[in-house]
Amino acid sequence: MKVFGSILSCDSLNLQKEIDRLIGMGVSALHLDVMDGVFVDKIFLGESVVNEITRRYKGITIECHLMVSTPAKTISHLDLDRIDRVIIHQADSLRDVLACVKASRCTVGLAIVNTDELHKINEIKDAMHDKIDKILVMGVLPGEGGQPMRSNTKYLLELAQKEHPDLIIGVDGGVNMHTLHEVQSANEAVLGSCLFNESAEETLAHITKHYGE
Secondary structure, three states: OEEEEEOOOOOHHHHHHHHHHHHHHOOOEEEEEEEEOOOOOOEEOOHHHHHHHHHHOOOOEEEEEEEOOOHHHHHOOOOHHHOOEEEEOOHHHHHHHHHHHOOOOOEEEEEEOOHHHHHHHHHOHHHOOOOEEEEEEEOOOOOOOOOOOOOOHHHHHHHHHHHOOOOEEEEEOOOOOOOHHHHOOOOEEEEOHHHOOOOHHHHHHHHHHHHOO
């Protein structure tokens, strides 16, 4: 399992210091949550901040999770040559998003919060582009860090794996040392608030030892 560190719960006044601390702990992939205050209530990480992070932190995997109402517009302002993957929630925006990333090395993931959204992906399965490489199962409702993992997360994860065995299946939300065993079959997991408390190093060491690549 590949572990991504989310900075959603970090001290936003010390963003660089927080990212440096994650990397120093052994985190080799960053999950950047971008929120516009429309698709979700919270506003977090504008495009210029994302671009500055990707310029400064070369050599690590970076994916951008776009919780925004117009993902293609947001993507058009990102330096895609420095981003490994963008993740969107709207399957009906896929055509525009794919057009944005076509000339870059960036791939596309689709986030889902329920079976209805998974079924939408299934409906376009035959038209899936080779740029689409991941389904991100949301363990919480998007928009806020520190939420407990929802009870249907394991079921949704296993269903996504069954119906899309050729894609990377990740999980995001409520993942910590005590819940990871529920979703241990995931290819990738996003760790958030559990990396920003006094037991962060212990948590990461435990997860890396028992579930890491």
